Amino acid sequence: MKRREFLSLSAFMAVAAACNDLTDNDKFENTSDTVLVIGAGMAGLGAARQLRDKGYTVKVLEGRDRIGGRIWTSRFWPDTPVDLGASWIHGVKGNPLTKLANEAGVTRIETNYDNDILYKTNGEVANAKFRSRMQRLFDQLVKAVSRQAEDGMTLRESIEATPAWAELSAQEKQQIMHIINVTVEHEFAGGIGEMSAVNFDDSEIFGGKDVLFPDGYARITEYLSRDLDIQLEQIVEAVTYGDDGVTIKTNQDLFTADRVIVTLPIGVLKNGTVKFNPPLPAEKQRAIITIGAGLLDKLFLRFPKIFWNEKVEILDWISEKHGRWNEWLNIAFYTGKPILLGFNAADYARQIESWSDREIVADAMRVLRTIYGNDIPNPESWQLSRWRLDPFAFCSYSFNGIGASADTRNTLGKPVVNRLFFAGEATSEDYPATVHGAYLSGVHAASTIMKL
Numbered sequence: 225m226k227r228r229e230f231l232s233l234s235a236f237m238a239v240a241a242a243c244n245d246l247t248d249n250d251k252f253e254n255t256s257d258t259v260l261v262i263g264a265g266m267a268g269l270g271a272a273r274q275l276r277d278k279g280y281t282v283k284v285l286e287g288r289d290r291i292g293g294r295i296w297t298s299r300f301w302p303d304t305p306v307d308l309g310a311s312w313i314h315g316v317k318g319n320p321l322t323k324l325a326n327e328a329g330v331t332r333i334e335t336n337y338d339n340d341i342l343y344k345t346n347g348e349v350a351n352a353k354f355r356s357r358m359q360r361l362f363d364q365l366v367k368a369v370s371r372q373a374e375d376g377m378t379l380r381e382s383i384e385a386t387p388a389w390a391e392l393s394a395q396e397k398q399q400i401m402h403i404i405n406v407t408v409e410h411e412f413a414g415g416i417g418e419m420s421a422v423n424f425d426d427s428e429i430f431g432g433k434d435v436l437f438p439d440g441y442a443r444i445t446e447y448l449s450r451d452l453d454i455q456l457e458q459i460v461e462a463v464t465y466g467d468d469g470v471t472i473k474t475n476q477d478l479f480t481a482d483r484v485i486v487t488l489p490i491g492v493l494k495n496g497t498v499k500f501n502p503p504l505p506a507e508k509q510r511a512i513i514t515i516g517a518g519l520l521d522k523l524f525l526r527f528p529k530i531f532w533n534e535k536v537e538i539l540d541w542i543s544e545k546h547g548r549w550n551e552w553l554n555i556a557f558y559t560g561k562p563i564l565l566g567f568n569a570a571d572y573a574r575q576i577e578s579w580s581d582r583e584i585v586a587d588a589m590r591v592l593r594t595i596y597g598n599d600i601p602n603p604e605s606w607q608l609s610r611w612r613l614d615p616f617a618f619c620s621y622s623f624n625g626i627g628a629s630a631d632t633r634n635t636l637g638k639p640v641v642n643r644l645f646f647a648g649e650a651t652s653e654d655y656p657a658t659v660h661g662a663y664l665s666g667v668h669a670a671s672t673i674m675k676l
Contacts, residue, residue, distance in 0.1 A: 255279040259673060260472055260479055262460050262498075263487035265293020266310075266659050267647040269448040270666030271485045276452055278674060283481070284452060285474060287459040287616050291449050294489065294617055295659065297440030298607055304561045305440035306524050308609040309620075310659045315430030320667075321444065321660050325437075328447035332435035333558050340538035345398070347595040350542075358399045364388055365400060373421035376626060379408070382421035402542045405569070406551045412657060413518025414623035415570035423629045428654040438558055441659075460488075464501045465643040483643055485669045487662075490636075490650035491517040491618025504640065511636040514628045515650055517619035518657070519612050521573045523588055524555070525603040527562040531596055539564070541595060547572035549591040564592075577610045584608060621657040622650035630654070637665065642676060645669040 259275055261268045264286035275282045290296075296309040312335065313321045325332060342350040350358075368386040373379075383389055383404075392400065404416060412424060437443060462473040463484065472479040488498060493512045503509070532539065532554065539552040547570060555563035566588050568576065576584055585606050593600060611620040624632075630653040637651030647665040655661030 257281075257483060257673070257676075258481040259283075260285060260470065260481040260484045261487065262463075262472070262484060263293060263648075264288075264291040264445075264449065264454050264456075265487060265489075265648070266295060266445065266448075266662040267487040267649070267666035267669075268293070268485065269445055269452070270663040271487070271647055271670040272452050272454075272666075273448050274667055274670035275673065280674075282453065283479065284454040285458040285460060285472060285479065286454060286456050289456050291454060291456075292442055292445045293487075294611070294620065295441045295445050296609075297437075297442035299440070300607055301526065301561075301605075304526075304555070304559055304563060305438075305442075306555070306563070306565075306607060307437070307441050308522055308524075308607065309611075310441050311436055312434045314434050314658055314660070315432050316435055317430055317432035319430040319432075319660050320663060324444055324447065324663075328443055330443040330447075331438055333438055334433045334435050336537055337434075339536055340540060341533065341536045343539070343541045343595050345542050345544050345594075347541075358403070361392065361396055362400050362403045365392075369421070375422055377421040378626060379416040379419045379421045379424055383416065398544070399542060401546055402540070402550055405547045406540060409547065409569045410520060410551060410567055412623040413520045413569055413620045414516050414625070417571070418516060418623075418625055420624045420626050420628060423624045426624055426629050427656055430660070436558060460498050462499045462501060463644070465641065466502075467641075470643050483645060483673055485645045485647055485666070485673075487646075487648045487666065489517075489617045489619055489648060490515050490622045491612070492616065493650075495618050497615070500644075504644075507635050508638065508640070511628075511632045514625055514632050515636065516623040516625040516628065517612075518570065518621055518623040519573045519577075520567060520569045520620040521577065521611060522609045523566040523568075523584060524607045525564050525566070525585065525588065525592075526605050527564075527603050528601050530556050530562045531600045532556075532564070539595075541591060543591070545572070549588055574612060577612055581606065581608065623657065637669075639672060645672060 258281045261272045261282060261284045264284050268284055272282045272284050294309040297305050297307050299305050313319055316322045342355055344350050365388050368388040369382050372386045373382040409415060412419060459475040460472055464471045469480060469482050470484045494517055534556045537554050537557050539554060541550060543550050549566050551567050553565040555561060555565055611617050633651055633653050633656060637646045639645045647669040649656055649658060649662040652661035652665045
C-alpha cells in the first residue's frame with residue numbers, strides 16, 4: 225500500500241523535482257500546431273492543460289463516459305465518495321500533485337502506516353514479539369535476495385534460490401509471504417513470479433507523508449480539465465501518422481491534427497485494440513511486451529455499524545492462501561462512516577475478477593468473520609473494481625517484468641517521427657505506477673512538442 229514502506233532492495237533518496245520543463249518566459253513559434261490527446265486520464269489532462277495554457281489548439285479524445293481514466297471517484301454513496309482507482313499522493317514533498325491540490329483547494333488527510341494491527345491466520349492479534357521476529361526474518365531474506373538476484377530471474381526465483389528461504393519453516397514462509405504481498409505485490413501490482421528480481425523497484429520517490437482525498441481524487445482531474453475541449457465516448461480504433469500529420473479513427477468520427485499524444489495504458493497497448501499505421505517501431509513494440517500490466521483491485525464494504533477498532537488505520541491479516549485479503553484500510557478512521565476497503569493484487573486479484581460480486585463479497589466476509597467472529601453483520605452495500613476486465617485499461621498500472629527497466633520505459637515514451645508522442649505512468653522512467661508519474665509524463669510530452 226505505502227510506496228516502498230518496507231523495501232530496501234535498493235537505496236532510494238527523496239527527490240525534489242520541478243514539474244514543468246518550461247518557464248513562463250519560453251516563447252513558442254508553432255502554437256498554430258493542432259494537437260490531439262488520446263485519453264483524459266492524468267497524463268492526458270496534464271499534457272492538454274500545458275498546451276492549452278500556452279495557446280495551442282488541443283482536443284482530448286476519451287473513450288469512457290467520464291474523465292479521469294484510472295482515477296475514478298465513485299459517488300454512489302452520496303455522503304462518502306470512494307476512489308476505485310488511485311487513492312494517494314505518494315510523498316507530498318516536492319510532488320507536483322501537492323501544488324495542484326493546493327491550487328484546487330482540495331482537502332487531504334495523511335495516512336500513518338504505523339497505525340496498524342496484524343492478525344494471525346486464526347484471527348488472533350499478533351503481539352509485538354511476534355511481529356518483531358517476523359520482520360527480522362524478512363529483513364534477513366531481503367539481504368540474501370539482494371545478493372542472489374540476477375538478470376533473467378523473477379523475484380520468486382531469486383527468493384526461493386536463497387539458502388535463507390530453504391531454512392524457514394512453512395509457517396515462517398507464510399509470514400514472510402504476507403509481508404511480500406502487502407509491500408511488494410500491492411505496491412507494484414505484479415506477482416513475484418512475474419516481476420524482475422533485479423529491476424522490480426527501479427524507480428524514485430518523493431519524500432514526506434502519503435495523503436488521501438476525502439472528497440475524491442477526481443477533484444484533481446476536474447481542476448485540470450477546466451475549459452479543455454474533451455470529447456467523451458470517442459473510442460479510438462486506429463492511429464495513422466506520416467509527414468502530413470495524424471488521423472485518428474474512433475467509433476464515431478475521424479479527427480486530424482499535426483501531432484498526437486498517446487496516453488493509452490500499457491494494458492491497452494498490449495491488447496492491441498488500437499491499431500497504428502504504420503506499425504510502431506520494433507523497439508517500442510518490444511518495450512510494450514516487456515513492461516508488465518499489473519493488477520490491484522479494491523472492494524469497499526459498507527456495514528450498518530462499525531465492529532472493528534476505528535482508531536486503527538491499517539488492518540493486516542496473514543492469509544493461508546497467498547494474497548487473499550491480506551490488507552484492509554479502515555475508511556471509518558478518515559470519514560467516520562462504517563466502511564472497510566480490502567485490497568487484492570496480482571495472482572489472487574486475477575483469480576477472483578471473474579467471480580460474481582456476491583462471490584467476492586462472500587469470500588471477503590469469510591476472512592472478516594475469521595478475525596471478528598461470526599456475529600458481525602453483513603454489509604449493506606459494496607463497490608468494487610475489476611481493472612483487468614476494463615477495456616479502457618486492462619490493468620491497474622505497470623510493473624517491471626524480466627528485462628524491463630527505466631530504459632525500457634524511456635523507449636516506450638520516445639516520440640515517433642515527431643508526430644506520435646507518448647505519455648502515461650508506464651512511460652515514466654523515475655515515477656512509474658504513480659499518478660504523479662503519469663502527470664509528469666504528460667507535461668514532458670507537451671513540452672517536447674512546444675520545443676519543436
